[in-house]
Amino acid sequence: MSVLKRPPNSRDKIMPRLPPLILSNPIMVAKNTPCTLHLSVLPPELACRLFYTMVNASRDWKRNKWWLFDRLVESPHRTSFFARRDDGLDNDETWQEAAQFWYNGRMTDPPMVFPPEMEEACEIIERIVNEQLKQRRRFPLEWSGDINKDVAWRANVAASNCYEGSKESVGFHSDQMTYLGPCPTIASLSLGTQRTFSLREIIPTDQLSIRKARTFNIPLQHNSLTIMHAPCQEEFKHAIPPQSAIDVYRPAFPEHPGEEATFNCRINITFRFYRPDFRPASIPRCKCGIPTILRADMKKRSSNRVGRYWWACYAGAQNEGRGCNYWKVLDMKAEGRGPCNGDSETADS
Ligand SMILES: O=C(O)CCC(=O)C(=O)O
Numbered sequence: 212m213s214v215l216k217r218p219p220n221s222r223d224k225i226m227p228r229l230p231p232l233i234l235s236n237p238i239m240v241a242k243n244t245p246c247t248l249h250l251s252v253l254p255p256e257l258a259c260r261l262f263y264t265m266v267n268a269s270r271d272w273k274r275n276k277w278w279l280f281d282r283l284v285e286s287p288h289r290t291s292f293f294a295r296r297d298d299g300l301d302n303d304e305t306w307q308e309a310a311q312f313w314y315n316g317r318m319t320d321p322p323m324v325f326p327p328e329m330e331e332a333c334e335i336i337e338r339i340v341n342e343q344l345k346q347r348r349r350f351p352l353e354w355s356g357d358i359n360k361d362v363a364w365r366a367n368v369a370a371s372n373c374y375e376g377s378k379e380s381v382g383f384h385s386d387q388m389t390y391l392g393p394c395p396t397i398a399s400l401s402l403g404t405q406r407t408f409s410l411r412e413i414i415p416t417d418q419l420s421i422r423k424a425r426t427f428n429i430p431l432q433h434n435s436l437t438i439m440h441a442p443c444q445e446e447f448k449h450a451i452p453p454q455s456a457i458d459v460y461r462p463a464f465p466e467h468p469g470e471e472a473t474f475n476c477r478i479n480i481t482f483r484f485y486r487p488d489f490r491p492a493s494i495p496r497c498k499c500g501i502p503t504i505l506r507a508d509m510k511k512r513s514s515n516r517v518g519r520y521w522w523a524c525y526a527g528a529q530n531e532g533r534g535c536n537y538w539k540v541l542d543m544k545a546e547g548r549g550p551c552n553g554d555s556e557t558a559d560s
């Protein structure tokens with residue numbers, strides 16, 4: 212009697228992961244990922260000055276906390292949120308809600324204003340980002356309207372992270388798009404000790420049998436800028452993994468004359484553009500009565516473009532893991548959002 216074999220299901224066909232690949236220079240990064248890497252972006256003295264400002268401020272930064280099922284978890288690094296007042300969203304309440312949601316909905320102090328060194332750095336970084344955007348393919352749901360018509364992207368908020376020693380980290384995630392909208396551009400500045408930035412593509416379900424996922428590891432030097440271009444948040448997850456060891460960082464410009472200090476921490480500043488058409492007042496609320504979060508469907512992106520983004524209840528992260536399972540597809544037109552790059556196109560995006 213012949214033994215009937217179980218027909219293979221899609222799980223059986225999942226291809227094994229490829230070994231990780233180190234992307235050691237900007238050319239390799241651009242070739243393999245939707246990111247660009249820019250080395251030595253700030254004048255060296257400004258990079259050191261900004262590093263000191265942020266290291267000193269980071270003593271007051273908090274670890275992010277959220278509920279994961281029935282467990283309260285804490286981020287293995289400290290974080291903070293900054294608003295660039297007078298450029299972007301309208302009032303203090305708006306900023307407060309935006310900051311609160313950076314901390315998974317927990318009440319926070321009002322966001323800090325960009326310190327002068329961050330403002331100086333931000334102006335340089337905005338120029339680099341806009342130069343890049345001019346050379347890149349733009350996506351239909353990217354925001355197209357701006358007060359200043361020559362500028363496609365501006366940073367009106369920044370989130371900063373401090374990783375002390377080799378073990379502090381952030382796990383694989385994609386950034387929430389609640390206030391950034393679809394296809395965001397995020398500019399991430401690295402200061403201090405070198406750490407590895409890992410990127411891993413999420414293979415769409417219908418391609419699992421033909422394509423393998425690979426993790427790309429990008430060493431991030433002091434004073435380098437990684438731009439996560441569209442559609443990085445839709446197609447890749449990123450992380451700063453713990454390491455067994457790190458090299459100490461010795462700034463070229465001492466904070467105090469005659470002092471030769473060394474540091475074992477990395478400061479990261481992610482400059483972000485909170486879109487005017489995704490302002491807090493426009494974010495749908497779930498049955499729990501709190502703002503939902505915008506997520507992308509990373510698994511079904513190639514086959515079915517309808518329902519690619521959805522609003523989801525986020526109460527579970529704050530409310531001892533209890534949410535209402537609210538779920539609603541993002542409908543840019545019905546929700547009155549835009550203008551977007553693809554508004555004149557008739558095809559669904
Ligand atoms: O530290 C980094 O480079 C990444 C930080 C990050 O992913 C985030 O803040 O969302």
Ligand SMILES: [Fe+2]
Pocket residue numbers: 384385386449
């Ligand atoms: Fe992130």
